[in-house]
Each structure stands twice: as structure tokens, then as C-alpha cells.
Amino acid sequence: MANGEFADGFPGEMELAQTYGVSRGTVRSALRPLRDSGAITAERGRRQRVVESEDGLLFGPLHSLFASVQAAGMIQRSTILTQAVTTNPRVATQLGLSPSTPLFHLARVRFANTEPLGWDEVWLPNALVGPLLEVDFSHTALYKELRERCGITLDGGREELRADIADALDIQYLACDPGEPILRIHRVGIHAGAPIEVRQGRIRGRRYAVTTQFGAITADD
Incomplete structure (x- = not known):
């Protein structure tokens, strides 16, 4: 490819x-x-x-947890925490929108087989993604539904990964131990040159690794 x-x-x-x-x-x-x-x-x-x-x-997209879990041969499923239209002035500002702009908000706990792997929240302009309100995200990928139902594929973005320790919400949603390592992800997704997605993700550090390839790679590498 x-x-x-x-x-x-x-x-x-x-x-x-x-x-x-x-x-x-x-x-x-x-x-x-x-x-x-x-x-x-x-x-x-x-x-x-x-x-x-x-x-x-x-x-x-820069990172698809759904695709990563599927590629590892495990079953991906989600428990939906929130799926609604809301306003969030801080997120709207990151998207270059008015603070009162209606946003589609999806929050999920993500599982690999039966084990909680992470949880995330995503916001998108509701005017662009209204059909997503009717989707059952328990066993499907957000980017798949965004592409098929709304005709939108992310073609760029910015993503920041930070190491942290589990807080009260992480412990509640992921059944992890206090002080367990957590990988926090903040992403702004771009479509057609404009930011349309803000995502906050938390992934259990003991269950996930990020691998980056760079430079010239030979068969011996």
C-alpha cells in the first residue's frame, strides 16, 4: 500500500x-x-x-484501539457511559467553534475479551455527525461508523501521549489498582483541513504498548 x-x-x-x-x-x-x-x-x-x-x-486515524484489539485476535466490546448531544466550551474552543455549539459526546469503557483495557471520551460537532446518535457502539468502531454513516474519514491530527497513574475514575471504570500506570491520550482529529474531533483516552499501561517505526528498515532489522 x-x-x-x-x-x-x-x-x-x-x-x-x-x-x-x-x-x-x-x-x-x-x-x-x-x-x-x-x-x-x-x-x-x-x-x-x-x-x-x-x-x-x-x-x-493516528490510533484505533478497536483495530488494535481486533488485530491481536481478541474480541473488542464497549460499555457505553454516555452517548448524547451536549455543550462543552473547552472542547468547542479546541475545535474552533462557538462555546455553545452542540457536540456529539461518546464515552466508553473498552474491553479486550473480558478484561477492561481503557476508557475514552470523544466529542465531535453534532451538525456533522447526527446519525451517530442512533448507533450501538458496543461492538463497532467509531471511525467505521463515522465513515459509513457520515462520509467522514480523519486525514490528520495531533496526538499527545503521557504516562500517569490511575485516578479515582480509572479505578472505578477499569478495576485497576491505585497507583497503576495509565497511558493518557489527548487527540485532535482533522478532516479536510479542519479539527472535528477531540478525544481523551486512558489505557492501562500494563496491558498496552506503543510501537513506532522510523528510518530505513531492512529485512535484518
Whole structure:
């Protein structure tokens, strides 16, 4: 994908199954993280394609916990804490909006199999994402629904990760120990050059690792 090999279209499931000599179910499982993270389209009735911009290949959002859990072969599910329209002057300011702008607010506890892995809150302008109010987010990815129901794929953003220790809410939602390491994530997601998402995430430090690749990588690395 990064080398532009699929500029004319991404192969379908049957074609990939025949090429690699595996079942269609295996192909579907392998493609799921790419679809959920927005790296390739998944529009019903249309040939899937790699999501690109003028600056080259876009691998969807900076971090998709849903896709990470699925890629690890575990079952992702969520317990919904809040799913409503609200106002939040601090968040609206980060999005460059009036403090009284209605925002879609989603808060979830995230599980990998049966174990709580993290919890997060996300805010988006409700005028752009109204259909998300009707979605059951217990077993689906926000970015998948944002793409399919609202026609929006994040194409950039800023993300900050900080090490911290569990506070009272982390202990309550994640059943973790006082003082347990927590990875706190703050993200502003960009679409078409404008900020549309603010996200605050907390992930259990003992259950998650962040790996970054940079520079020239050889087969021996």
C-alpha cells in the first residue's frame, strides 16, 4: 500500500483468498483492522480502495484501539457511559467553534475479551455527525461508523501521549489498582483541513504498548 501498488483498486476478498491460498474468512479477518482504521474503504457494492490524499497514503486515524484489539485476535466490546448531544466550551474552543455549539459526546469503557483495557471520551460537532446518535457502539468502531454513516474519514491530527497513574475514575471504570500506570491520550482529529474531533483516552499501561517505526528498515532489522 505504501509503495502505491494498489493505486488502481484494492483486491477483493475472493481475489486475495485465491492469491494467498487461504479461506475468505481468513482474508476478512486480516482486512478488518485496515477497514476499521480507515486505511481502505469498505463501501457496500463498490470495489474497495486505499484511502489517499494529495500528500500520499493515509492510514486512517493516528490510533484505533478497536483495530488494535481486533488485530491481536481478541474480541473488542464497549460499555457505553454516555452517548448524547451536549455543550462543552473547552472542547468547542479546541475545535474552533462557538462555546455553545452542540457536540456529539461518546464515552466508553473498552474491553479486550473480558478484561477492561481503557476508557475514552470523544466529542465531535453534532451538525456533522447526527446519525451517530442512533448507533450501538458496543461492538463497532467509531471511525467505521463515522465513515459509513457520515462520509467522514480523519486525514490528520495531533496526538499527545503521557504516562500517569490511575485516578479515582480509572479505578472505578477499569478495576485497576491505585497507583497503576495509565497511558493518557489527548487527540485532535482533522478532516479536510479542519479539527472535528477531540478525544481523551486512558489505557492501562500494563496491558498496552506503543510501537513506532522510523528510518530505513531492512529485512535484518
